[in-house]
Amino acid sequence: MEHRDDRERAGADAAADADTTPPITDAQRRTVFAGLLTAMFVAALASTVITTGLPDIAGDLGGLDKVSWIVAGHLLTNCATTPLWGKLSDLYGRKPLLLVAIGVFTAGTALAGIATGIWQLIGFRALQGAGVGGMITLCQAVIGDIISPAERGRYQGWIGAAFASSTALGPLFGGVLVDTVGWRWCFFSMLPFAVGAFAVIQRSLTIPVRRSRVSVDYLGALLLVSGVSALLLLMSFGGRRFAWTSATSGGLAATALVLLAATALWERRAAEPLWPPRLFHSRSFAAQCAAAFLMGTGMYVSMVYLPQFFQLGRGFTATQAGLLMLPFIAANFAGSTVSGRLIARTGRVKLFPMIGMTLSAVSAAVMAWQVLDQPAYALWPAMVVAGIGIGFTSQVLILAAQATVEKRDLGIATSSISFFRTLGGTISTAAFGAIITRRFTDTLPGTLADHRVPADQVPPGGADSALSDPESLRHYAAPLRHAFEDAYAHGMSAIYLVVVPCVLLGLAATAVMRDTRLPVKPRQADGTGAGTEAGPGAGPGAGPDKEVRAAP
Numbered sequence: 179m180e181h182r183d184d185r186e187r188a189g190a191d192a193a194a195d196a197d198t199t200p201p202i203t204d205a206q207r208r209t210v211f212a213g214l215l216t217a218m219f220v221a222a223l224a225s226t227v228i229t230t231g232l233p234d235i236a237g238d239l240g241g242l243d244k245v246s247w248i249v250a251g252h253l254l255t256n257c258a259t260t261p262l263w264g265k266l267s268d269l270y271g272r273k274p275l276l277l278v279a280i281g282v283f284t285a286g287t288a289l290a291g292i293a294t295g296i297w298q299l300i301g302f303r304a305l306q307g308a309g310v311g312g313m314i315t316l317c318q319a320v321i322g323d324i325i326s327p328a329e330r331g332r333y334q335g336w337i338g339a340a341f342a343s344s345t346a347l348g349p350l351f352g353g354v355l356v357d358t359v360g361w362r363w364c365f366f367s368m369l370p371f372a373v374g375a376f377a378v379i380q381r382s383l384t385i386p387v388r389r390s391r392v393s394v395d396y397l398g399a400l401l402l403v404s405g406v407s408a409l410l411l412l413m414s415f416g417g418r419r420f421a422w423t424s425a426t427s428g429g430l431a432a433t434a435l436v437l438l439a440a441t442a443l444w445e446r447r448a449a450e451p452l453w454p455p456r457l458f459h460s461r462s463f464a465a466q467c468a469a470a471f472l473m474g475t476g477m478y479v480s481m482v483y484l485p486q487f488f489q490l491g492r493g494f495t496a497t498q499a500g501l502l503m504l505p506f507i508a509a510n511f512a513g514s515t516v517s518g519r520l521i522a523r524t525g526r527v528k529l530f531p532m533i534g535m536t537l538s539a540v541s542a543a544v545m546a547w548q549v550l551d552q553p554a555y556a557l558w559p560a561m562v563v564a565g566i567g568i569g570f571t572s573q574v575l576i577l578a579a580q581a582t583v584e585k586r587d588l589g590i591a592t593s594s595i596s597f598f599r600t601l602g603g604t605i606s607t608a609a610f611g612a613i614i615t616r617r618f619t620d621t622l623p624g625t626l627a628d629h630r631v632p633a634d635q636v637p638p639g640g641a642d643s644a645l646s647d648p649e650s651l652r653h654y655a656a657p658l659r660h661a662f663e664d665a666y667a668h669g670m671s672a673i674y675l676v677v678v679p680c681v682l683l684g685l686a687a688t689a690v691m692r693d694t695r696l697p698v699k700p701r702q703a704d705g706t707g708a709g710t711e712a713g714p715g716a717g718p719g720a721g722p723d724k725e726v727r728a729a730p
Contacts, residue, residue: 206382210324211333213378214317215340217280220371221313222341224287224306225252226348226481227368231361238361239296247300253607254410255307256314257600258403263312264319264593265395265452268586272320273383277376279312284372291365311600314341315593318573322580322588323385335518338573339511347507349485350500357497398444398452405437406601413608453594454587462692463582463591467598469531469691470575472684474602476538476677477568480506482607483614483670484561490651491666492554493659502554509562513569525696527578528688534570535685537563539678546674549667571688572599581694606680613676614669625664629657 228235232248267275286306293299318337325333355363412430420426445451458464484506488499517530541564548557576595583591626636635658651662 207324209378209382210320211336213375213382214320215336216371217276217313217375217379218317218337219340219344220368220375221283221310221317222344223348223351224283224310224368225256226345227352227355227364228303228361229349229352231352231356231364234356234361235296235299239293239299248296248303250410250415251300251304252307252310253600253604254407255304256311257410257597257604258311258406259308260311260315260593260597260600261402261452261590262399263315264589264591264596265399267316267319268589269450271385272316272323272589273379273385275312276316276320277380279309279316280372280376280379281309282306283309283313284369284376285309287365287368287372291362291369311596315596316589318576318596319589319592320383320385322592324383329522332515332518332522335515335521335569335573338514338518338569341572343507343511345481347500347503349496350503353496353500395445395448395450395452398441398448401437401441401444402452405434405441408434408437410601410604410608413605416608416612453590457583457587457591457594460582461690462694463579463594465687465690466575466579466582467594469535469571469684469687470595471598471602472680472687473531473535473538473568473571473575474599474604475606475680476542476564476684477572477599478603478607479542479610479673479677480561480564480568483610483673487549487666487670488554491549491663491670493652493663494554503561505558506561506565509565510569511565513566514573515569517570517574521574521577521696526693527574527581527696528691528693530574531571531578531688531691532685534567534574535681535688537567537570539681539685541567542674542677542681546671546678549670549674551667571684575599577696578691578694581696582692610673610676613673614666617669617672618665621668622661622665625661625668626658628664629661631657631661 228248235248263275263279283306286302286304286309290299290302290306293302321333321337352361352364355361355367408430412427412434416422416427416430445453446455458467485496485499485503488494488502489496494502513534517534521527521530541560544560545557545564548560576592579591579595580588626632651659654662
């Protein structure tokens with residue numbers, strides 16, 4: 179029944195999408211795609227480029243106790259606004275909303291670069307995060323609009339490679355900027371890329387917009403954003419700023435539960451729901467969202483905590499830690515591009531996230547053992563496996579979602595995968611930070627004893643100082659420094675042990691997905707491809723897509 183309904187929706191979408199607009203040429207497609215790729219790159223870069231500059235920011239603007247909000251505020255608005263961008267783009271068109279998102283990002287980035295106080299910077303970073311949520315979501319949705327299903331895997335592979343590589347390169351790029359021209363250039367350096375992407379997309383992208391009288395579910399958006407914000411605040415600061423058993427933790431947990439429950443109830447009765455309940459009536463789509471959430475745990479532990487481990491657990495500088503991440507970045511890039519090309523040739527989708535989740539689980543299990551005492555270069559094989567696994571999974575889940583839903587839901591389906599991936603990564607990042615801190619504190623007395631360092635020789639606030647500022651660790655005497663590094667390695671091992679079951683659950687979720695087959699672009703005698711119409715089994719997102727043309 180589900181397959182028959184899918185075929186009926188595919189036929190309806192094909193008829194609805196018929197348009198007399200001339201098809202896009204290869205040159206025009208490359209121009210538009212360059213703009214999308216640039217926008218995706220700079221949006222992903224913004225999430226991590228500032229992390230290595232946090233100690234300098236605290237020194238310039240003050241408020242060391244508030245510096246974590248610079249990261250948390252960005253993540254909150256990024257994650258919470260993602261589904262809103264997707265829904266609005268379904269209603270009013272992808273291009274105008276993408277340009278608005280780039281404009282919001284540019285404004286937030288420029289203002290953050292000239293901020294004169296810590297709270298100003300936190301607010302401007304939150305504004306920047308709202309733009310990032312739209313850019314990441316809408317760039318991927320535009321690919322679904324302008325690229326035929328037969329070619330979509332290849333293009334989504336490049337988008338995924340840009341996203342993962344720029345996120346992982348952020349700490350290295352930021353460290354170089356902080357050490358040379360100052361932390362403000364972590365913001366200023368992104369502005370030319372954002373302006374260039376805006377200009378290219380504004381000039382070159384034209385998507386026929388379906389005009390319809392609709393209403394925006396502002397109440398649903400408010401409930402969702404508020405509920406997610408309460409949840410992320412709890413996960414970010416619980417166990418750090420306030421105890422898990424405190425009234426503050428209980429209040430945030432109750433608030434998140436009530437608001438998210440209210441969101442679910444309201445969405446069932448809203449005229450234009452932000453998240454149409456019909457999407458989750460599809461077992462395949464629900465499984466894709468669950469897989470994206472669980473995949474975020476392994477993805478973010480590699481991109482966020484591995485660079486910190488190289489600094490705090492092995493004693494490298496920020497620049498050296500970034501260089502040590504290059505094998506992971508290269509493997510992720512290769513996994514994203516290779517999986518995209520293979521999907522374009524074979525049309526198979528489900529196989530790749532299943533392989534990716536399996537590789538991620540194997541890598542996490544090996545890393546849990548290796549980080550305790552192996553040198554940095556010995557971790558590279560497991561990092562390469564992790565990079566390939568993430569590359570095989572991240573963007574492919576978006577392809578699967580686009581092929582599962584109706585054409586009218588393409589934007590919200592794309593944003594849903596991005597939302598759950600970011601939500602899973604954000605929650606796990608906060609939880610892993612708490613695990614590392616607790617494990618570090620528990621094992622430090624033992625590692626001090628192993629290195630014959632009396633406990634009274636630990637500097638006041640030494641543990642907290644080392645965890646928040648890797649530079650301070652390098653000034654300690656060798657035995658004390660090694661004791662701290664070993665304690666941090668135990669914390670890193672603990673979080674990889676948590677990642678293993680999370681990724682295995684993600685593997686189970688991918689197994690539930692329908693085995694969607696995208697149409698394949700056959701090869702002609704001259705070696706060029708010729709597009710095909712979507713076959714009956716291609717899924718509802720696989721019908722003929724809207725055509726675009728370059729603006730004159």
